[in-house]
Amino acid sequence: MGKFITIGERIHCISPVIREAMNTQNPEPILLRAKEQLDAGAVYLDVNIGPAESTGVELMKWAVRLLQENFDNVPLCLDTANKKAIEAGISVYNRSKGKPIVNSADAGDRIEYIDLAGANDAMCIALCSKAGVPADNDERMMYCQELLERGMEHGMEPEDLWFDPLFLVIKGMQDKQMDVLDAIRMISEMGLNSTGGLSNVSNGMPKEVRPIMDAAMMAMAMANGLTSAIINPCDKRLMETIKSCDVIKNNSLYADSYLQI
Amino acid sequence: MAYKQTSQKFNAAINSVEIGTGNKTLALGGENVLPFYSFDGPILNPPRVGVEISDLGMNDKLAGMLNFYGDTQDVVELVKKASGMPGAEFICLVLDSADPDGENRSVEDCVAMVKSVEEAATLPLMVMGCGNTEKDTVLFEKISEALEGKNIVILSAKEENYKNVGASAGLAYGQKVGAESSVDINLAKQLNVLLTQLGVNNKNIIMNLGSATAGYGFEYVVSTMDRVKMAALGQNDTALQMPIVTPVSSETWSVKESLLEQEDMPEWGSRENRIIDMEVATAAACLAAGSNAVILRHPSTVEAISQMIKELI
Numbered sequence: 291m292g293k294f295i296t297i298g299e300r301i302h303c304i305s306p307v308i309r310e311a312m313n314t315q316n317p318e319p320i321l322l323r324a325k326e327q328l329d330a331g332a333v334y335l336d337v338n339i340g341p342a343e344s345t346g347v348e349l350m351k352w353a354v355r356l357l358q359e360n361f362d363n364v365p366l367c368l369d370t371a372n373k374k375a376i377e378a379g380i381s382v383y384n385r386s387k388g389k390p391i392v393n394s395a396d397a398g399d400r401i402e403y404i405d406l407a408g409a410n411d412a413m414c415i416a417l418c419s420k421a422g423v424p425a426d427n428d429e430r431m432m433y434c435q436e437l438l439e440r441g442m443e444h445g446m447e448p449e450d451l452w453f454d455p456l457f458l459v460i461k462g463m464q465d466k467q468m469d470v471l472d473a474i475r476m477i478s479e480m481g482l483n484s485t486g487g488l489s490n491v492s493n494g495m496p497k498e499v500r501p502i503m504d505a506a507m508m509a510m511a512m513a514n515g516l517t518s519a520i521i522n523p524c525d526k527r528l529m530e531t532i533k534s535c536d537v538i539k540n541n542s543l544y545a546d547s548y549l550q551i
Numbered sequence: 552m553a554y555k556q557t558s559q560k561f562n563a564a565i566n567s568v569e570i571g572t573g574n575k576t577l578a579l580g581g582e583n584v585l586p587f588y589s590f591d592g593p594i595l596n597p598p599r600v601g602v603e604i605s606d607l608g609m610n611d612k613l614a615g616m617l618n619f620y621g622d623t624q625d626v627v628e629l630v631k632k633a634s635g636m637p638g639a640e641f642i643c644l645v646l647d648s649a650d651p652d653g654e655n656r657s658v659e660d661c662v663a664m665v666k667s668v669e670e671a672a673t674l675p676l677m678v679m680g681c682g683n684t685e686k687d688t689v690l691f692e693k694i695s696e697a698l699e700g701k702n703i704v705i706l707s708a709k710e711e712n713y714k715n716v717g718a719s720a721g722l723a724y725g726q727k728v729g730a731e732s733s734v735d736i737n738l739a740k741q742l743n744v745l746l747t748q749l750g751v752n753n754k755n756i757i758m759n760l761g762s763a764t765a766g767y768g769f770e771y772v773v774s775t776m777d778r779v780k781m782a783a784l785g786q787n788d789t790a791l792q793m794p795i796v797t798p799v800s801s802e803t804w805s806v807k808e809s810l811l812e813q814e815d816m817p818e819w820g821s822r823e824n825r826i827i828d829m830e831v832a833t834a835a836a837c838l839a840a841g842s843n844a845v846i847l848r849h850p851s852t853v854e855a856i857s858q859m860i861k862e863l864i
Binding site for chain 1: 737745778779782785786788
C-alpha cells in the first residue's frame with residue numbers, strides 16, 4: 291500500500307487574504323500559503339477559486355502556473371464550480387508529479403465533473419451524495435456504484451476516482467459517525483481510493499479541541515482504509531497522527547526520525 | 552487462452568551512484584525493477600562485483616589464491632593483480648593493519664598506503680576500516696581528505712560515528728558514504744535520514760545493510776533487503792533508494808565450513824572448495840535479494856558470480 295495522501299486545503303477563496311490575492315492576481319499570499327503547506331508535508335494542494343463565473347478560466351490558469359512553476363510542478367486539486375475553469379487549469383497543468391484532481395463530482399448536479407475528468411485524463415473526487423447528506427450507507431454505496439460506473443463509461447481507471455463518504459459534523463450528527471467509518475471500510479474493501487474533508491467532524495468545536503478530534507477521527511478513518519484526506523497540513527498533531535498511522539499500516543517503513551520526514 | 556505477461560511497473564527507481572573518476576568509473580544501482588527482473592523492464596546497471604584485499608596481504612595461502620596472486624604480500628602488488636581479475640569491477644581495500652589490537656599502524660602510514668593503492672588500481676576503490684570505530688573515524692577523515700576528488704566509497708558510517716564520517720567523507724571531501732546497519736531495517740532507514748539531515752546528498756549514499764553467511768540466519772538478510780527494495784520502489788521511499796553494497800567474504804570466510812581443515816573434517820572434502828561454495832552461495836543469494844554490489848575474495852567466486860550476472864541480465 292502507498293502512503294496516505296494529504297491534500298492541503300489552505301488555498302481557499304473563503305480566506306479573505308487569498309480571495310484578495312486572487313482578485314488582484316497577487317502571487318505573494320498564495321505562494322506563502324503553498325510553501326507553508328508543502329513544508330508541513332502536504333502532497334497535493336487544493337486550489338479553490340470559488341464559483342468564479344466570469345474570471346475563472348484566467349484565474350485558474352494563472353494559479354496553476356504560479357504554483358507549479360514555483361514549487362517543482364507540485365500536483366494540484368482543482369476546486370471550483372466553474373467547469374470551464376477546471377478545463378483551463380488542466381490545459382496548462384504539468385503532470386510530472388501526478389495527475390490533476392478534479393474537485394469534485396457527485397451523483398446529482400455535478401455528475402458531469404466525472405465526464406470532464408475522464409475526457410482530460412484527470413483524477414476525480416466523487417462525493418457519495420446526490421442532494422444533501424445521504425440518509426444511510428445503502429444510499430452512500432448506491433451513489434458510489436453509480437459514480438464508479440459513470441467513470442468507467444468515460445474511460446477512467448477505478449483508482450483515479452477518489453470516493454468521498456462525506457464526513458459529518460459531530461455536533462449535531464454524532465450518531466452518524468460510525469456510519470461514515472463503515473462506508474470508508476466498504477469503499478476500501480471494493481479496492482477503491484477514498485478522500486474527504488475530514489475537519490468537518492470538528493466544526494463548531496472550540497479551537498483547542500479541534501486538532502484532537504480531527505486526529506482521533508483520522509486514526510479511525512485510516513484504520514478503516516481511508517487513503518487520502520483534504521486537511522490543514524499545518525495542524526501538527528494531525529500530521530503526526532497520519533505519519534504514525536502510516537507506520538502502523540506498514541505504508542511507510544519506520545525509522546526513529548519518522549516524524550521529521 | 553493465450554498467456555498474457557503482465558509486468559510490475561514502479562514509479563520510482565534506485566539512485567544510480569557513480570564511483571571513481573576518469574576512465575575508472577562505475578555506476579551502481581539505477582534500476583526500477585526488482586532484482587534480476589529484466590523481464591519487467593531494462594536494468595540500468597547490472598549488479599557489480601568487487602574484490603576484497605586486506606592491507607595485511609593474503610592471510611590464507613590457498614592454492615587458487617596463490618595461483619592468481621603469486622607469492623606476494625605487497626598490498627600494492629595485490630591490488631594491481633586484483634584489478635585484472637576476470638569479472639572484477641572494483642577494489643575494496645580493508646585496513647586490517649590499523650586495528651589497535653593488532654598491528655596498530657598509524658593513521659599517516661595508512662593514508663600513504665591507501666594513496667599508493669588508489670594510484671596503482673585501475674578499478675574504482677572502496678575503503679573499509681579495521682572495525683575499531685574510534686580509529687576508523689579518524690582514518691576515514693584523513694583518507695577522505697587525502698583522496699579528495701577520487702570519488703571513493705568509505706565503508707562505513709555507523710550509528711556511532713555517522714556525524715564525523717558524514718561530515719568529512721560526505722560533506723567536506725565529496726566522497727561516497729557507506730551507511731552500515733548490520734541487518735536492522737529501521738536503523739538502515741534512520742541512518743540515511745540522519746546523514747541526509749546532516750546535509751549529505753542522498754545521491755552520495757550507499758547502503759551496507761549487512762549480511763550473514765547463507766545458512767546462518769540468512770532469511771533475515773533476505774527479508775531486510777526485500778522490504779528495503781519494496782519501500783524504495785513500491786512506496787517511493789526516498790530514504791531507502793540508495794544502492795546496496797554487501798561485503799560477503801568477510802562473513803563467509805569465518806564460518807566453520809570455511810575454517811575447518813580437510814584433515815579435521817575429511818568427509819567435507821577440500822577446504823578451498825568449501826570456501827568458494829559458501830562465498831558463491833551467499834553472494835548469489837544477496838544479489839537475488841537486492842544487493843547492487845557484492846564484495847568477494849576468491850578469484851573463482853569473482854568469476855562465477857560475474858558470469859552468473861551476465862547470464863541473467
